[in-house]
């Protein structure tokens with residue numbers, strides 16, 4: 037995500053419903069650090085109403101227990117229930133099969149499904165359920181701006197269990213709490229033909245019932261699936277590097293702005309790919325609306341954005357930093373935000389020269405590596421520290437290592453964590469391996485802990 041301006045985030049903080057901050061839940065201590073359930077494969081079939089604002093149908097997910105510790109349950113994250121008033125929710129799951137649903141948890145954003153029998157290491161399970169999604173009002177990542185509907189984080193996804201147990205962190209409106217493993221998706225969307233449905237993955241259309249189109253989107257090795265629905269105008273092109281980009285715009289945005297953003301998108305995707313590895317998803321959809329309260333929001337192969345080249349380059353950098361190279365966005369937001377902003381600086385030719393001179397910490401507790409629990413309590417500092425100081429720290433690291441080593445570090449680190457999960461400790465170790473300079477004091481001075 038990229039905030040529009042700091043003051044906007046502060047205003048939202050003051051008006052957003054408070055969510056009790058809680059540390060990663062450890063309801064079931066796992067015996068090893070293996071992240072599980074792994075390789076989820078989702079199959080979703082939804083039918084919309086006439087506007088694209090209500091979707092009903094079915095979702096199922098097949099998964100494998102990668103851990104030596106048996107899997108006795110899984111958790112579904114129903115993130116967008118943050119936007120309701122639990123127990124009244126915009127995302128409703130019913131008729132669960134393949135397990136027994138418990139009571140909603142974490143403000144209705146988590147649903148435990150107890151499996152019929154513990155799943156040993158290497159065994160697979162499938163959970164299915166009926167699904168209903170009602171998009172609320174508001175130009176938001178889950179919301180609608182008039183006739184234009186945005187469905188980010190609307191589909192339930194599996195939570196992750198590792199050595200610290202199940203990750204059941206709360207939703208945050210200041211950034212992201214989303215943490216999921218690379219997954220495969222087949223999503224069928226039955227909608228009025230008058231609506232376009234930009235979506236994660238690659239889509240094919242076929243005729244449905246009278247006046248309706250059935251769009252099937254498939255995506256491999258992505259962490260989430262998002263889409264939009266509305267009477268968008270569309271502009272498409274292909275980057276010199278071969279990535280197809282589709283730009284969708286609401287009625288208030290001109291064709292000229294769309295063309296300009298298409299040029300930014302193709303250039304930024306190619307620049308990021310050249311630095312971090314080829315973009316693996318074939319195409320990318322960019323959905324433009326200047327009424328979003330944020331600058332932009334990233335989903336795999338799909339971003340929401342204002343008309344603004346810096347925010348678009350940032351969201352597209354998230355295709356690598358969050359998407360391809362995953363991270364626990366609640367506990368280590370810097371691993372995607374600092375890296376996405378650093379990539380954006382490189383794309384724009386900025387070197388961050390002297391940027392650390394303007395760093396001024398608000399307290400001894402403030403660190404680039406703090407979690408969203410901290411930033412939710414200090415929302416006015418989040419963008420400054422995690423984006424601003426974070427990218428500056430990476431520029432400083434580049435000065436310590438030298439540009440050639442830094443280029444190799446980010447490229448090889450992305451490759452070694454491709455479709456996996458980045459951690460602060462692993463990034464620090466990878467950087468240390470490239471220099472004889474002891475980086476201990478560097479990390480300490482830049483407040484990069486972990």
Ligand SMILES: [Zn+2]
Nearest residue numbers: 037038373376
């Ligand atoms: Zn971001």
